[in-house]
Amino acid sequence: DARVTQTPRHKVTEMGQEVTMRCQPILGHNTVFWYRQTMMQGLELLAYFRNRAPLDDSGMPKDRFSAEMPDATLATLKIQPSEPRDSAVYFCASGFNSPLHFGNGTRLTVT
């Protein structure tokens, strides 16, 4: 069963530190999304890529967040510097003219 793989599953860090989250999309999927989930806001779209090119990152705080796809098998989401309000579960999802498939997320806690 093909699946989206996210690492790490959990991350605890101190305010001001850099955080990098990684995602391996399903092989052959050409669209990759990053979502953030919190109790208050639900699932929010941060950014997405098609064929590795960024299509929309308007949901991302640009001063501290960055998203990249160095190659077709890896997507990264970086936060620098991290803040307590960034604490959330970050999901990666991929698709190709098909429904989105989600990974199991990275739970980030910033103290």
Added chain:
Amino acid sequence: GENVEQHPSTLSVQEGDSAVIKCTYSDSASNYFPWYKQELGKGPQLIIDIRSNVGEKKDQRIAVTLNKTAKHFSLHITETQPEDSAVYFCAANPNSGYALNFGKGTSLLVTP
């Protein structure tokens, strides 16, 4: 942009009863409406979807209905079981493969 409203936020039913979750959307250009189920500690998983050229779709105990005129769609779960307990999300977007806008979720509890 698309705004998706979902109700209720919590729903408790007895095993064997039916559960209905409703969503409305704002963008009349939206033509793809998936439903996701999220269990604790996991990512959302697609359970059923419908496109705007179809009014209803069924998969065993799960069905989705779509009213394009009123811009609302609903998830129906019949003969509920305890393992149906989870958070359910509706979503809408203009075309499959593009970004989904999600509702805020419904926490469903099925009690034995």
